[in-house]
Amino acid sequence: MEKQRTNLSWDRFAGIFEAEGFPVSGVVDYASVQDEYRTHAERYRSWILEGKQGEMGYLSRGLDRRLHPQLVFPELKSVIAVLRPYSPHSVGDEQLRYARYLNGPDYHESMKAALERSMQSVSSSGLVPPEFQYKICVDTSAVLERTWAKLAGLGWIGKNTLLIHPQLGSYVFIGVVFTNCEFGMKPEGVKDYCGPCTRCLQSCPTEALESHSLDSNKCISYLTLEKRGAFQERYPLKGFVAGCDLCQEACPYNSKSVRYIAPVEKAAYLITDESALLQESEADYQARVKGTALSRIKYADFQRNLTARLNEENK
Template structure:
């Protein structure tokens, strides 16, 4: 009975701790394998070649749907999300950079905060085993978050929460703790809305599928080498990433702005012109991108993107 009472209390304590660390949403799901229908969808997506050059997505396919393969003996997954909606868009005329890249690298930020959550849990259970994930692990994060009750997956293929919208970054703490799971998200979804599909400049999104090879985020961040001429023009002024399908979403109209300065998660301003980037030395790039997720893309690809943006401006 006492055990049961402790078990009932700890889930709430975990969520309160997660909020105190700066996360906006937290939920718990079991570490059971994800519904095989999702695996089928994923395989269909890969077979269509929609992953483009992202060969890493075709590795460890089954593992992505099985938290236990990430941590043998796992029982639960604590899913968290942090809101990164900016107060204001960048000044007109400057190159477009996805908002998340203006913050300190979220991979490091979320991992550090989840380590603090793990320390908190270790104080309660010395036998705690855990694995922290934030984008970098082979695990299907949006589907897990949906199962932990954080929101629904929208037609823009992003986890969307009715209160916080979809400017959310996700992280997970997979653990051997046996926790009471939250109910999977149910209720609100996109309905008949198609605003993101209509706003996508390249036709990457459709009701049925998502062709990452056409997505400006993929083209500017992941794709190596030449970009097909037809898509170059559609890249417009996008230097790094794209969020047109987020900006079009009504759930992001009324969602709150990120106010995480006290946690060290604050966005900076970046008002760049194509020639600024084209003139960068390796050191200039490192100074600019040192703490941001942009660092991974490297100077060569950024210069390629800046040249395309310059040509698009005529």
């Protein structure tokens, strides 16, 4: 395809994404950041070589596609990135906790649908050429989402490896869209405001974090969500039975939002009654988590998490 280009400011498009629940969005031309992208992809390669992906085999299988994003979308000319905030209020109590991102509909589905609607509006806006094509990625393709969100100017990558927006903090989902159209944009980028702060690194009870690098093998989020089968060691799960937010809770950029965003009701499927959970049958568990982000955890592994947390309590 001929090189397609729009020369409009992003504001014309930002309203479209905002209307679908993405208050922050941006775009970057791939050619303008190719070298910077390369350094991120090389970091990814080192991370894989160090074995920090644990048993998440899909991350090593997707190395080539992350190194060469045209393998994911051959016509790649620009990348749109969007943020959707989720409730910053904690879910559960000291004894039994769920990661905040679980308190709502499965983001993979809801974000994909909202992005599809947004992109349909972009396509029919008359602001892009008729040959406009795109590919939506929300945790579903071999794409470095945080890197693209950073390169599109939406925030900086903190020492806890999360994308942090100066106002929204890090309790945000990222969505990425590859397109075949140049927007003529290379955002200035957001300054890295971590400074000398190391609260997130210190907050991790399993010492999974070094500055800007996470060892999944030790991460409570990985252990409770992704790891299958018995734990090799006793880990201090700090009450978490699905996911973990400790390195986000420690971040000063997340404290503000808790104050001005009203708490939302806890999703019914996030049960915190310990005895009910321990007695729950596999069939009941499956019915409870069907269609939610929690369904990624197999029944046996959820029971393992509950027990591991109890062992920790009784130590």
